[in-house]
Each structure stands twice: as C-alpha cells, then as structure tokens.
Amino acid sequence: MLYGTPTRATHRATAGGGLALPLRSAGQHRVPARRREPQRTAHLVVQGLAAVIVLGLTTLIGSFIVADAQRALDATPPRAVAGGLDSRALDDDPLTLQEIFPDRRTLTAPAAPSTYRIGITHTDSDCRTATSGALGGLLAERGCSQVLRAAMSAPYGDYQVTAGVFNLADAAGAEDVDGRLRLLVETGDGNFATLPAADAAATQHVGWRAHGHYLLYCVITRPDGQLVSGDDPNAARITADLVDDYLGEIILQRRAAGV
DSSP: OSSSOOOOGGGOBOOOOBOOOOOOOTTTOOGGGGGGGGHHHHHHHHHHHHHHHHHHHHHHHHHHHHHHHHHHHTTGGOOOOOOOOGGGSSOEEEOOOHHOOSSSEOOOOOTSSSSSSEEEEESSOOGGGGEEHHHHHHHHHHHHOOEEEEHHHHHTOOOOEEEEEEEOOOOHHHHHHHHHHHHHHHSSSSEEEOSOOOOOOOOOOOEEETTTEEEEEEEEEOOOOOOOOOOOOHHHHIIIIIIIIIIIIIIIIHEEEEE
16 A cells, blocks of 8 residues: 655656555664654753853852942942931031022022022021921921021022021931921911011912932012912922022032032
C-alpha cells in the first residue's frame, strides 16, 4: 500500500514499464528527528543557567554600588542638603531684615518686569503682630520665634503687597499651619495682617507656603480697594514672584546652602 508520492529523484522505470519505490534493507534504520530533542533541551538548559549566573553577578555588583552611594549620602553634613532647614535646631541663626530685604528701597524678583518698591520693613519676636484672629495663637503653638515683613508696591497695576517670613520651630509645625490656614482664611477666623495694619480682609488676596521650618506669605490689595479675585492674574504673578521665587528660591535656598 502506498502512503505517499515519491520525489522526482526516486522515480525509476521497471522492466514492465511500471513505477517502483526504493526499498530499505532490513539492517537500515532512520533516526526520527524528534530523538534529537533531548540534546536541544540540554543546550537550552545550559544557556538558561549561564544567563541566571550573569544576572546574579550584575545584581550583586549593582547592590554594592547603591550601598556605596547611600553611605556617601549618610556622610553628608546636614547643612549641605535641604534638610538643613527642617528645624531651628539645625538652622539656629535668627533671620535679619538685612538678609531678607538687603535693599530697604527695592526688591528684585527674577521674573518680574521691574522692581518692587519697598515702603516699610518690620521685624518682631511676637508673631501675632503680623496676624489676625486665631492664626497668631496657632503660630505660637508651633514655636514661632520671629516674623520679618515688608510693605511694597508691585510692578503690576500698582497693587499693594505685604510679604514676609515666619520662623517656626520645625518643618512639621510649618506644614501643620500651612494645612490649616485655608479653613481659617475662608471662615474669617484667622489671617495675615497688612503692614501698616488695615481692616480690608474681605477684599484681600493671600498666598502662602511652608518651606522647611519657615512659613512664607503675602497679602495683596488693589490700589482702588476693590476685591482681588482668586483668578486675578496680577495676584498670581505677585505670589509667584515673592513667595515662590524670591523668598523661597533665593533667600531660603541661599540660607540652606550656608551662603
């Protein structure tokens, strides 16, 4: 019985003109292709083991590098990193007006089109003098030791601004005040005071943020006494200029670096 068609090379004519298939002798055997699979499997196992060994060596070397880097970080002096502002115990030199406002007449913020004109500067060891309502007591609970501030005119529409820094005991206290301030301001139970003091809280815009153990802030009013809305572009620029760029990125980063 024929189960397949022979290839062209195996065709040959018989004496009777028919087709004959080549026959294998009884002693000849073909090794099926699947009997080679054990050798292939062993080869793959060897390759896999080699890959695992290489990966293990790479991981071990990497762990040594990370450990060395961590030891180098642990050996860094506290004042050389941002953690130097985490508490007044590490950053024990009091702030001065000369440090915060070196030019008592003008202040230059990096992105401002021109300078802020300073009118009054003030410093006090009683932080409540720069606040209203419950904010003063909250700052006292968090170890506020001094406040330094200045009243100035902004280069945007002649808006009037009071901006400054509260010096608290530690970063945790500053973050706590930061998180509780919004409710105080929105309910009218506490706020920052202007310099000189003025009863205009209903029309003011305030901005603040914690930076290490300091709380930075600004109070903004319009020259015409009208409401400063939450989406006022001038108020947004002033807050970015003074709280983020000038006080945060210039003055306090300089202090963190020990300059």
